[in-house]
Amino acid sequence: xxxxxxxxxxxxxxxxxxxxxxxxxxxxxxxxxxxxxxxxxxxxxxxxxxxxxxxxxxxxxxxxxxxxxxxxxxxxxxxxxxxxxxxxxxxxxxxxxxxxxxxxxxxxxxxxxxxx
Numbered sequence: 001x002x003x004x005x006x007x008x009x010x011x012x013x014x015x016x017x018x019x020x021x022x023x024x025x026x027x028x029x030x031x032x033x034x035x036x037x038x039x040x041x042x043x044x045x046x047x048x049x050x051x052x053x054x055x056x057x058x059x060x061x062x063x064x065x066x067x068x069x070x071x072x073x074x075x076x077x078x079x080x081x082x083x084x085x086x087x088x089x090x091x092x093x094x095x096x097x098x099x100x101x102x103x104x105x106x107x108x109x110x111x112x113x114x115x116x
Contacts, residue, residue, distance in 0.1 A: 016080035020056050023083050024049065026090055038097055048086065055079050
């Protein structure tokens with residue numbers, strides 16, 4: 001039972017770290033995007049990236065305390081939940097952006113039909 005609990009705690013810690021790292025990588029890619037609709041949101045993306053970087057530092061610094069302190073454990077769980085929620089929002093933003101690009105592309109193609 002103790003071994004199972006330790007493995008479960010370790011798995012939760014890894015999932016939190018992985019989710020934050022994954023989100024940081026996605027935000028970094030967005031900040032470097034050349035798509036105009038994404039560029040318009042670059043300041044907000046950068047702000048989220050920086051804040052998440054601070055949280056990532058906290059996660060690294062708190063690794064030894066996560067099992068011993070309930071408040072730290074709860075905070076780590078909240079960080080994981082926020083990272084998942086932020087990832088969902090970013091995914092929706094990307095989908096919306098590319099749907100707009102698709103619509104723009106379609107309108108441009110239709111417009112070219114009337115250029116002659």
